[in-house]
Every structure is written in C-alpha cells, then in structure tokens.
Amino acid sequence: MDDIVTVSGLGKRFASGFTALRSVDLSIRRGEILALLGPNGAGKTTLISSICGLTTPTSGEIRVGGHDVVHDYRKARALVGLVPQEINLEPFEKVINTVRFSRGLFGKPRNDAYIDEVLRKLSLSDKRESKVIELSGGMKRRVLIAKALSHEPRVLFLDEPTAGVDVELRKDMWRVVRALKDDGVTVILTTHYIEEAEEMADRIAVINDGEILLVEEKAALMRRMGQKQMIIELQEDVTEVPPALAGYDLHRNDDGDLVYTYDAKADRTGITRLLSDVAAAGLTLRDLQTRQSSLEDIFVGLVGKDPA
Numbered sequence: 001m002d003d004i005v006t007v008s009g010l011g012k013r014f015a016s017g018f019t020a021l022r023s024v025d026l027s028i029r030r031g032e033i034l035a036l037l038g039p040n041g042a043g044k045t046t047l048i049s050s051i052c053g054l055t056t057p058t059s060g061e062i063r064v065g066g067h068d069v070v071h072d073y074r075k076a077r078a079l080v081g082l083v084p085q086e087i088n089l090e091p092f093e094k095v096i097n098t099v100r101f102s103r104g105l106f107g108k109p110r111n112d113a114y115i116d117e118v119l120r121k122l123s124l125s126d127k128r129e130s131k132v133i134e135l136s137g138g139m140k141r142r143v144l145i146a147k148a149l150s151h152e153p154r155v156l157f158l159d160e161p162t163a164g165v166d167v168e169l170r171k172d173m174w175r176v177v178r179a180l181k182d183d184g185v186t187v188i189l190t191t192h193y194i195e196e197a198e199e200m201a202d203r204i205a206v207i208n209d210g211e212i213l214l215v216e217e218k219a220a221l222m223r224r225m226g227q228k229q230m231i232i233e234l235q236e237d238v239t240e241v242p243p244a245l246a247g248y249d250l251h252r253n254d255d256g257d258l259v260y261t262y263d264a265k266a267d268r269t270g271i272t273r274l275l276s277d278v279a280a281a282g283l284t285l286r287d288l289q290t291r292q293s294s295l296e297d298i299f300v301g302l303v304g305k306d307p308a
C-alpha cells in the first residue's frame, strides 16, 4: 500500500513558546483507517491541523498526495477534508446549501449529483431541505462530514468524531466511517476512546507530549504488547492470596477470584505449575477463564495515564 500523507521531522512551537510537536514522523497509507490516540494536550489536533495546512509548522515537511502542504497549499488542501471537533454550522442555512457552499470554497464547479450522493450515503437525503437548526446533534455531525466531503477529498480527518455523543450515535458514526473506507477514502481519526480505536482502526498511532510513541497495526500491537490474565474461581472463599502462592503474580479481584497475569508469548507461562500449587495448597477450582488485555491496558502501560 502506498502512502498518501507523509510527515517528516514535524515540529510546532507556538508563539507562547510552548512546543506542541517535537520532530514527528508519520506515514499514512492510502485507504487505511488510522486512529491517533493520545491523552488531552498530546498534540493530536495540532498534528492534524498542520497536515490540513491550518497551522504552520515550525520545522519539518508534510506532503499530501506528493504535494507540500506549505509550498503547494492549494493542491494539498484540495485532497483533504476535515471534520472539526466543534459543530460550527450556520443554524438557519439549509443542509443542501451548507454542503454546496463548502464545495464552492474549494473552487470546485457545482455538482449536485455528487452532493446528493454524499447526502444519501450519510442518510441525510430527507434532510436536504431542512435548516441546520432543525436537526438533532447526530444529524448535525453528519452534515459536518458531508461538508468535509463536499470537494471530493481523498483523505478525511475526523477530530474526536464522537466526543460527548451517546453510545447509539457513536456506533452510527462508526458505520459511516467504515462505509467511507469502503469507498476508498483514507480516514484518520483522533480519539480519547480506546474502544473506538480498537473497534475501527487498521493501525494505531499513539502520541504523547508532542511525540509519536508508536505506529503499529492494531492486531499486531495487541498481540505484541498484550498480556493475558487467567481468572481462577475457587470453591473456597479466600480473603487474600494464600501465602503458598505468594511467589506468583496474583491478586484477588472483587469477586474473590484469584487473577494471574502472564505473558502469553513467553516460553513458560507458569500456568501448569501454578495450578498444581493451587491444588497442593488445598484449594479446589470451580472454573477458569482467560482474558486478553485490551488496548486500554496497553495504552496505560505506554503512556502511564488514562487516555481521557
């Protein structure tokens, strides 16, 4: 797969003297969904604003479709669509005019067939003539996406597309994003929600304190960094980890089960010996379960704090 966006050595220092990005390198592959994950203030918005040509970098280079975003701004900008965090729509304007106007801003000739197709894909056809003020929050977010797609970009940035929206709407948004990918659009979404990255992304980039900590295939990342937990349910009530098992990485959970954390990739997981030591300690198994650690566990391990 070739790269549609390349970011090299990108630095951004604001006039205040604050450094928001430090020598960021990132390649975005054509047709992928990349989730950019990071805690508050990590630099996510600054990075996507720089790629979209809205923030001028202090150092480094960004190319979109081979065009330099600073020196060849118009060509690079025409290839990207940006769905901002905030809903910034004209409340009394009709949906169709909002989207048409946005296309006009890019100097593209009017093309109602294309706009109608965008509205149809976003399930907005029956709101075509409605005023923005009459729409629900979820519909307004769809209009933001329609606006961002109005000039036929190949790369779509969604900045926190589901911040503060309910579960139903979030799932709805995920369906929309998947459909865009099916149409060949490259999608980059920034999110606080690990669940969102886990659900949607082909690859995950983690940014913290202005630096990219890693970029990796989601599945490989989870395999590489994932630990497993084995939950040992006992017939007996135990109030603490029995002293005979003190040598294992065990803790007691709220249900009174023993939880063993181990590296599923290790040559020796220690499970066999642990289970025989459980029996030797006079304890009887009721049930056993194992669980792969989630992306959230991995994130906390990397960044040292929760994403939100």
Ligand SMILES: Nc1ncnc2c1ncn2[C@@H]1O[C@H](COP(=O)(O)OP(=O)(O)OP(=O)(O)O)[C@@H](O)[C@H]1O
Residues within 6 Å of the ligand: 014, 015, 016, 018, 019, 020, 038, 039, 040, 041, 042, 043, 044, 045, 046, 047
């Ligand atoms: N114009 C500006 N001047 C000075 N500092 C800024 C400016 N814009 C952003 N920052 C700072 O740069 C850092 C990165 O901000 P940015 O908005 O990129 O983070 P983020 O990862 O998108 O965070 P959030 O998840 O909270 O939106 C923050 O500490 C922010 O306060």
